[in-house]
Amino acid sequence: MSDPADPDPDALLLVGxxxxxxxxxxxxxxxxGPRQRLAYRRYPSREYGRLEDIVQAFRxxxxxxxxxxxxxxxxxxxxxxxxxxxxxxxxxxxxxxARELGLRRAWLVNDLVATAAAVPLLGPDELxxxxxxxxxxxxxxxxxxxxxxxxxxxxxxxxxxxxxQASEGGHSAFSPADEVEMELLRHLWRRYEHVxxxxxxxxxxxxxxxxxxxxxxxxxxxxxxxxxxxxxxxxTYPIIEAAMDPQTPDPxxxxxxxxxxxxxxxxxxxxxxxxxxxxxxxxxxxIAQRLCERLPESGFLEALRRSGRFRSTLERVPIAIxxxxxxxxxxxxxGLRLNAVLSAGT
Numbered sequence: 011m012s013d014p015a016d017p018d019p020d021a022l023l024l025v026g027x028x029x030x031x032x033x034x035x036x037x038x039x040x041x042x043g044p045r046q047r048l049a050y051r052r053y054p055s056r057e058y059g060r061l062e063d064i065v066q067a068f069r070x071x072x073x074x075x076x077x078x079x080x081x082x083x084x085x086x087x088x089x090x091x092x093x094x095x096x097x098x099x100x101x102x103x104x105x106x107x108a109r110e111l112g113l114r115r116a117w118l119v120n121d122l123v124a125t126a127a128a129v130p131l132l133g134p135d136e137l138x139x140x141x142x143x144x145x146x147x148x149x150x151x152x153x154x155x156x157x158x159x160x161x162x163x164x165x166x167x168x169x170x171x172x173x174x175q176a177s178e179g180g181h182s183a184f185s186p187a188d189e190v191e192m193e194l195l196r197h198l199w200r201r202y203e204h205v206x207x208x209x210x211x212x213x214x215x216x217x218x219x220x221x222x223x224x225x226x227x228x229x230x231x232x233x234x235x236x237x238x239x240x241x242x243x244x245x246t247y248p249i250i251e252a253a254m255d256p257q258t259p260d261p262x263x264x265x266x267x268x269x270x271x272x273x274x275x276x277x278x279x280x281x282x283x284x285x286x287x288x289x290x291x292x293x294x295x296x297i298a299q300r301l302c303e304r305l306p307e308s309g310f311l312e313a314l315r316r317s318g319r320f321r322s323t324l325e326r327v328p329i330a331i332x333x334x335x336x337x338x339x340x341x342x343x344x345g346l347r348l349n350a351v352l353s354a355g356t
Contacts, residue, residue, distance in 0.1 A: 030097025
């Protein structure tokens, strides 16, 4: 991602990836680019009452690094410079953060915007290719991250570089693509007034799919997995682990994962068609990485390509899974660009 102004090598930027479980903070400098961290620490988010308290602990440890601005990505929508975090009782506001932290400026961006911003910076060793495709230079890029919920974002070419754009597409209505998915929708309507696509294609959706196949489609549940799920606070990963067992995959768990991936494929196509993502489709997050081997064997690709007259278009779109955590890299990229603009204007 190209910056519109030359970065000031003396301007240090504090960047952070703020999540319900952990908060990653780092310092980056203009000359080093977003990958070069001058300092880095990870903090347990719930052990602190406010983001400001975490930042103060970090700055106390690295007091020799004089940051002048900050950019944080947060798990939740950012509107008008404010954000209410999805999994923490924190309400953040850019001006208040800058004032309390003694900075020239603080910016907030959505976590999927940060993830999207990292995509143009990734090398081949940071991606698992699902479909090589034929990327169109400068074409829009779609990003989906099935985590606890379903995060979505996209990138568009703006002058000399890609710019990430926010989306809350995961909360749009789930649209069935076949008879089984229609029955799944009817099953979920009994529980939810609005069945969003993340009720199926996300971490919170996987147990919903499991229950539907067990209770509504007659799939037998093994006693061992039933016992494990009964004692689990979060049932998503036990289902995934049972499905991906290399020796004896659980049939119901495997069917759950396959239906989940089929719906995710349809939603990837929906986003790609809406933004005309000829530059590629990228899947991020731990669930996508864990299911990397299963994804090509499931109905994901066929569901994605099943788009009528645009099938040939989607067959040419590159598809890849992002390895590792990249939000901190992305928020550093966004922050350095914004800081360069701020420095150029003063």
